[in-house]
Amino acid sequence: MNTSLRNPLSCIDQPFRQKLAKLGIRSELDLILHLPLRYEDETKLYSIRGAPESKAVLVEGVIIHCEIITRPRRQLICRIEDATGVLSLRFLHFYPNQVKSYTIGTRLRVFGEVRSSFFGMEMIHPRCRIVHEGASLADALTPVYPTTSGITQRNLTKLIQQVLQSDRGADYLAEILPEAVLAKYRLPGFKESTNFLHHPPSETSLAQLESRTHPAWQRIKFDELLAQQLSLRMHYRQRRNYQAPALHQKGYLTKMLRNALSFALTSAQEKVLVEISRDLSTAHPMQRLLQGDVGSGKTIVAALAALQAIENGYQVAIMAPTEILAEQHYQKFLTWLVPLGVKVAWLSGSQRKKERERELTEIAAGHAMLAVGTHALFQEQVQFHRLGLVIVDEQHRFGVHQRLALRYKGTDTNWIPHQLMMSATPIPRTLSMSYYADLDVSVIDQLPPGRLPAMTKLIDESRRDEVITRVREACHAGKQAYWVCPLIEESEVLQLKTAVETYEQLGRIFPDLKIGLVHGQLKVKDKSAVMTAFSLGEIQLLVATTVIEVGVDVPNASLMVIEHAERMGLSQLHQLRGRIGRGNDEGVCVLLYQKPLSQIARERLRIIFEHNDGFEIARQDLNLRGPGEFLGTRQSGVPLLRFADLQCDMDLLEAARETADYMLNHFPENAQCHLQRWLGDRKDYLRV
Numbered sequence: 001m002n003t004s005l006r007n008p009l010s011c012i013d014q015p016f017r018q019k020l021a022k023l024g025i026r027s028e029l030d031l032i033l034h035l036p037l038r039y040e041d042e043t044k045l046y047s048i049r050g051a052p053e054s055k056a057v058l059v060e061g062v063i064i065h066c067e068i069i070t071r072p073r074r075q076l077i078c079r080i081e082d083a084t085g086v087l088s089l090r091f092l093h094f095y096p097n098q099v100k101s102y103t104i105g106t107r108l109r110v111f112g113e114v115r116s117s118f119f120g121m122e123m124i125h126p127r128c129r130i131v132h133e134g135a136s137l138a139d140a141l142t143p144v145y146p147t148t149s150g151i152t153q154r155n156l157t158k159l160i161q162q163v164l165q166s167d168r169g170a171d172y173l174a175e176i177l178p179e180a181v182l183a184k185y186r187l188p189g190f191k192e193s194t195n196f197l198h199h200p201p202s203e204t205s206l207a208q209l210e211s212r213t214h215p216a217w218q219r220i221k222f223d224e225l226l227a228q229q230l231s232l233r234m235h236y237r238q239r240r241n242y243q244a245p246a247l248h249q250k251g252y253l254t255k256m257l258r259n260a261l262s263f264a265l266t267s268a269q270e271k272v273l274v275e276i277s278r279d280l281s282t283a284h285p286m287q288r289l290l291q292g293d294v295g296s297g298k299t300i301v302a303a304l305a306a307l308q309a310i311e312n313g314y315q316v317a318i319m320a321p322t323e324i325l326a327e328q329h330y331q332k333f334l335t336w337l338v339p340l341g342v343k344v345a346w347l348s349g350s351q352r353k354k355e356r357e358r359e360l361t362e363i364a365a366g367h368a369m370l371a372v373g374t375h376a377l378f379q380e381q382v383q384f385h386r387l388g389l390v391i392v393d394e395q396h397r398f399g400v401h402q403r404l405a406l407r408y409k410g411t412d413t414n415w416i417p418h419q420l421m422m423s424a425t426p427i428p429r430t431l432s433m434s435y436y437a438d439l440d441v442s443v444i445d446q447l448p449p450g451r452l453p454a455m456t457k458l459i460d461e462s463r464r465d466e467v468i469t470r471v472r473e474a475c476h477a478g479k480q481a482y483w484v485c486p487l488i489e490e491s492e493v494l495q496l497k498t499a500v501e502t503y504e505q506l507g508r509i510f511p512d513l514k515i516g517l518v519h520g521q522l523k524v525k526d527k528s529a530v531m532t533a534f535s536l537g538e539i540q541l542l543v544a545t546t547v548i549e550v551g552v553d554v555p556n557a558s559l560m561v562i563e564h565a566e567r568m569g570l571s572q573l574h575q576l577r578g579r580i581g582r583g584n585d586e587g588v589c590v591l592l593y594q595k596p597l598s599q600i601a602r603e604r605l606r607i608i609f610e611h612n613d614g615f616e617i618a619r620q621d622l623n624l625r626g627p628g629e630f631l632g633t634r635q636s637g638v639p640l641l642r643f644a645d646l647q648c649d650m651d652l653l654e655a656a657r658e659t660a661d662y663m664l665n666h667f668p669e670n671a672q673c674h675l676q677r678w679l680g681d682r683k684d685y686l687r688v
């Protein structure tokens with residue numbers, strides 16, 4: 001056999017290889033998995049009159065006219081004819097050779113969309129080939145591959161076919177899935193599926209192929225999801241190889257805190273605490289995601305988990321993504337834990353050096369048993385005496401690497417701390433199964449008793465005066481209110497300017513109210529002074545940017561006005577709205593919007609108006625935006641699926657998840673081979 005057939009990549013020059021690498025093709029196996037985006041049907045020939053409109057088809061005819069015209073712009077017009085009619089071909093870009101070879105009487109086979117125009121039937125920029133009468137047609141649908149400049153479809157087709165037909169191709173295509181799995185999910189073989197997708201026979205349904213519902217596509221998507229699930233499940237199981245301190249439930253500190261609370265935990269909080277407590281008492285690191293809608297009471301759960309570690313003589317780190325949130329946790333933990341004799345430390349990026357050093361010493365000496373902070377917590381200088389538990393709030397706002405960095409802060413190299421991640425952005429089951437298959441998940445699916453869902457009002461900007469009256473009435477009745485300034489994504493400076501202007505403007509409108517302003521650029525000290533004054537009721541109306549989006553908890557604030565609500569995303573609106581109605585009064589959230597509304601803005605406002613349940617909102621948000629956007633760029637390290645689509649392929653995902661466990665238990669070698677086939681050395685792909 002020709003050696004080039006053995007390894008088509010080995011005989012390719014460096015520049016071309018670099019171009020292939022842009023497409024993610026670095027090996028022969030990558031070529032096999034470089035599957036078509038769509039297909040073209042060149043297996044059927046239509047007559048000119050019989051060609052359907054708005055569909056790319058193959059037509060053949062003899063050239064009866066060819067000329068270059070210059071008005072209205074320079075273009076090549078060529079007319080072909082068959083027994084049924086005449087078709088004009090129009091080329092806005094063309095080569096001199098093309099003009100020369102298109103002589104009258106030449107037979108052309110053209111592929112493109114036919115449409116009726118003023119001058120009759122025409123095709124713009126068809127793909128053309130000079131043929132002789134009776135030339136054979138393609139025996140398979142023509143694949144169209146994702147490509148990049150400098151690589152033609154023909155290059156890709158040729159390379160892929162070479163690999164498929166080579167000796168090594170046979171190895172790459174060997175079946176890895178156990179017979180029982182193929183039978184259970186009625187999946188075709190891997191070789192059969194890839195061969196088919198690269199070269200589908202002419203009778204295949206284009207619709208089935210392009211919607212990716214064809215069994216061959218199902219097999220590929222299943223394999224991709226299986227690789228993802230295997231990788232995550234292995235990650236999950238590897239935890240068993242690590243040691244963590246077994247933090248048994250001793251009960252004395254946790255009991256003291258429970259007794260001091262003015263409320264009893266909800267049964268949902270009790271349920272998740274049992275799960276967390278059980279994990280903490282084992283000698284392997286916990287990795288649990290605690291999900292709960294806004295206001296469901298995650299913080300007290302975190303505090304009780306922290307006390308279980310502290311009772312065992314281990315330290316706890318609590319990390320939050322913003323200063324405001326971290327500071328608020330700090331205040332809460334101070335009030336809960338200091339009366340129990342537990343020392344709490346505070347670390348933030350903007351802290352004075354002296355204060356920071358004092359806190360660092362307390363942490364390193366093990367005097368401070370709990371450290372609360374922002375990203376500052378996982379910097380190198382921070383040394384713990386005996387870190388047993390790491391709690392990460394709003395974990396999706398941290399990159400995966402940041403959250404992993406804290407894991408290695410345990411001082412004893414033989415074990416790593418337990419980890420509890422919290423999220424108030426509910427993640428629909430499809431996504432959490434896919435991306436968090438390496439975590440255990442607990443959900444607080446109940447709000448504390450007596451909470452009334454916030455009432456949402458959609459009000460057009462033209463009725464601003466009514467809103468102003470409402471704010472005044474609420475504040476005079478002893479309530480507090482937020483006024484949230486519009487999100488201006490293009491510029492923080494502009495956002496700040498808007499916030500300051502709104503603050504000044506509202507100051508003139510409400511000379512009778514005490515008004516505060518909080519935004520991201522305020523010094524931490526000032527920010528926390530404003531927040532404290534608001535918590536204590538010294539400020540009645542708080543003008544804020546979206547910095548208050550997460551975690552702010554002032555139960556007496558029951559009214560919120562959000563300006564330009566049409567600019568905000570669903571989860572942001574839900575989070576903001578979650579700041580009110582946290583006490584016993586019903587919250588009212590006024591969404592001021594400005595017309596005209598785009599389709600998506602209208603849809604978002606409808607969803608937020610109709611729903612209060614964060615999981616439902618997240619589900620609809622996912623439908624609206626798709627998983628990539630939904631998880632956002634913040635989730636750095638989010639694996640991308642190339643073929644499967646989590647919204648349509650839920651059944652396949654369930655099957656892949658089940659199969660991953662089955663293979664790890666019964667066919668570990670096949671599981672390894674499968675991972676190698678799909679991930680190779682690209683550890684970032686499909687990994688969390």
Ligand SMILES: Nc1ncnc2c1ncn2[C@@H]1O[C@H](COP(=O)(O)OP(=O)(O)OP(=O)(O)O)[C@@H](O)[C@H]1O
Pocket residue numbers: 263264265266269292293294295296297298299300424448449550551552553555578582
């Ligand atoms: N079981 C309960 N009964 C009554 N009040 C509770 C209960 N649990 C928590 N709370 C109170 O409810 C409020 C919201 O709790 P918390 O701040 O923990 O919510 P959260 O889940 O962190 O929400 P968010 O993500 O919006 O910050 C707090 O004031 C808290 O003290």
